Amino acid sequence: MEWFAAPEYWLSRTVLQRALAAVYLVAFVSAALQFRALIGERGLTPAPAFLRRVPFRASPSLFHRHYSDRFFAAVAWTGAALSAAVTLGAADRVPLAVSMAMWALLWVLYLSIVNIGQTWYSFGWESLLLEAGFLAVFLGNAGVAPPLPTLLLLRWLLFRVEFGAGLIKWRGDACWRRLTCLDYHHETQPMPGPLSWFFHHLPRPLHRVEVAANHVTQLVVPFLLFAPQPVATGAALAVLGTQLWLVASGNFSWLNWLTIVLALSAVDTSSVHDAPAHGPTPLWFEVAVIAVTVLVAVLSWWPVRNMLSRRQEMNRSFNRLHLVNTYGAFGSVTRLRHEVVIEGTDEEEVTDTTRWREYEFRGKPGDVRRLPRQWAPYHLRLDWMMWFAALSPSYAAPWFTRLLRKLLESDRDVLRLLRTDPFPDAPPAHVRALLYRYRFTTWRELRSTGAWWDRELVGPYGPPVSRRASEPG
Template sequence: MEWFSSSGYWLGRLIFQRGLAALYLVAFAGAALQFRALIGERGMLPVPRYLAGVPWRRAPTLFRAHYSDRFFACCAWGGAALSAALAAGLADLVPLGAAMALWVVPWVLYLSIVNVGQTWYAFGWESLLLEAGFLAVFLGNDRVAPPLLVLLLLRWVLFRVEFGAGLIKMRGDACWRKLTCLYYHHETQPMPGPLSWFFHWLPRPLHRVEAGANHVTQLVVPVLLFTPQPVATGAACLMILTQLWLVLSGNFAWLNWITILLAVTAVDFSPLRTPPSTSGAPLWYEVLVIALTVFVLARSYQPARNLLSPRQAMNRTYDPLHLVNAYGAFGSVGRIRHEIVVEGTADPVPREDATWLAYEFRGKPGDPRHWPHQFAPYHLRLDWLMWFAAISPAYAGSWFGGLMERLLTGDRDTLRLLRRSPFPPESPPLYVRARLYRYRFTTWSELRDTGSCWDRTYIREFLGPTHLVASRGQSR
């Protein structure tokens, strides 16, 4: 069928598939390197305990059949290896059916991880990776031209990401309507990047222009994705530029990168490069794509209804397979940044004048002189949850005690998640505590005089001095 495909999008498909495979690689590698302390058999939120209390229909996963840390590591590193092969073009070297099967494997593996990840994996970009990864199964390879229906479904994903984020801002914090949210956002965002300090100190009129441009990009431009070319290409390019601006200004895991890849699929590259010749799509493939389209449109009812609802939910999935989801970000923007600083002491009495030494995290602010680094698209899960915990202790209820216990025992897997531990694993502290500070970016003159990008002020105790208690009730 002539309407079924268009060779003009072959380069966009190539970039999307290779880029998506690279993001899969980052996600799998992050899971393999961090899971033992977070959800491993001896982790803060162990997978076996979670699965024992959750029915299959709520969390379908390969780990229902078997769980061990070794098996999880095999799945994660196996997914990383296959993703690397897909990024190198493996799917274009095999027949169409085999290529589709290859794309199914990382989707199943990562779905299995997300569905046991609990609060560590409760982020919108997990669902976004799974939704895009599911559609990638049906996008074909070099043997056939890209199917237009799947390309349109990818635009529908992009529309929900951008339009959902735009609506939730307009319905949420009044500072978005007043164009003042970016007075604070670069300083209070979850994990600032190396340029965030400079973005924060841009002139306030420019911040207002940023906010206004954001509304245009998220509320007007997404509609143009469904218009004829070259308008759709122009809309996609505007989205790409906006997302690159966000990449420079902060660390949001792979959210911005996958949004860029989705936008690339709407770009018609045919004026720039002649598409290669492809054979016609087989009938079974056309039937599968049409069935997929009908299925996704049927499943889109709740996400579409959510967009229209005055009680719009942010980053919500409507089924355990994460097939069609609702997205959105930063409906509210904090004016003040709070950070939890975790400290330990080897002194036998945890007095205020004891020698308290701070643990330093990889991404979240700690030492005021330590300049933020770029980690995205890699996701530092503990650092992100520490940001949420500083907003409210309710976010820390299920895992924070486990973190403190592992610091007191010198757990090596936990210490590997940190940038620096003042206590080696063989000599853990006798006591740990957590203190809440207010952080703000220093001014230009303060940076010049002190060399510190942050200034912090003590607020209160988050958790008082805590130690291990032996089974007979005696302190260690």
């Protein structure tokens, strides 16, 4: 089938696969380094308890067969090692069937993690990585020409990411239609980056241009991904440019980088010389690719219906395998930034003169003089969830009190997720959580105080927790 092969995309496929494997690597390392505190046997929301109440059919995972922290670590580090090997080109040096098995194993391992990850893995980029990783199984390797149907499926995935995000904005917060959302967003986004302060202070007319360009990129450009070349390449480059702008302006885990990876599926590299010679495409591979294409076409009914609905949902998976999902982000933008600040004291009795010491998180705002750091594509899960906790105490109810109790115990795994432990020698006697209103300082305030943030106490976030009350009677 001559129409099946698209050799002109050989370089795009190579870069796409290596970059996708690198995203997998970040995801597996993130899981390996953070799971014990979050979903481990003694974590904030323990996976064993989840596995006891949720059946396999509702959350397919290898861990339904067996769970232990040691086994989870083995799965995560195996995924990281395999991802690193594929990033370095191992999947191109083996037969096609073995290459497909390597990609399939990555997908199964990460699906197993996401499906028991509970609230810590409820982000849209988890489903996006799984869907892209599943399609990569059918992208072939250096032994065969890139299959056109799989490239089109990757573009269809990119279309849903961009167009879904554009629709949810246009239908959602009125500030998107008024072109004013970026007057607030750079300051109130979940985890600002080192340039977010500067983006926030761009002239307001430029913020209007940013929003207008976003609408064009997300509502018009996605259709051009399916146009003849070189239009499709131009559309992909427009997406790439927009995503790099977002990378510079904040920390959104691997969402932006993975979107860039998907855009490579539309970049024609036929002008690049020294294209490799591909062997004949096996019939069984063609059949498998066509079968997956039909499957995606059938499953697309649900995300298409969602995008056309006035009650469009963001980041929804319609099946437990996270295939053919719907995507979207920031349908509404918060105008004020609130942060939950956790403090502790080693004084046994709390009085008006008690000295409280603050726990510092790695990524979320805390110390007003500390410039936000760049963490993406690495995902600080606890820091992100603390942003949601400030928005809604009920959202954090399943784990927040347990977090405070872990701090009273000086839990080693939880403390590893934090930037500082103000009680290195002995656990605190009491901890408390306060709610602050944060805002970026002005240029004048930055010059005079050296502070990137200004904060004002709103009040207690909840009742204090004491070590004595937490100890068994």
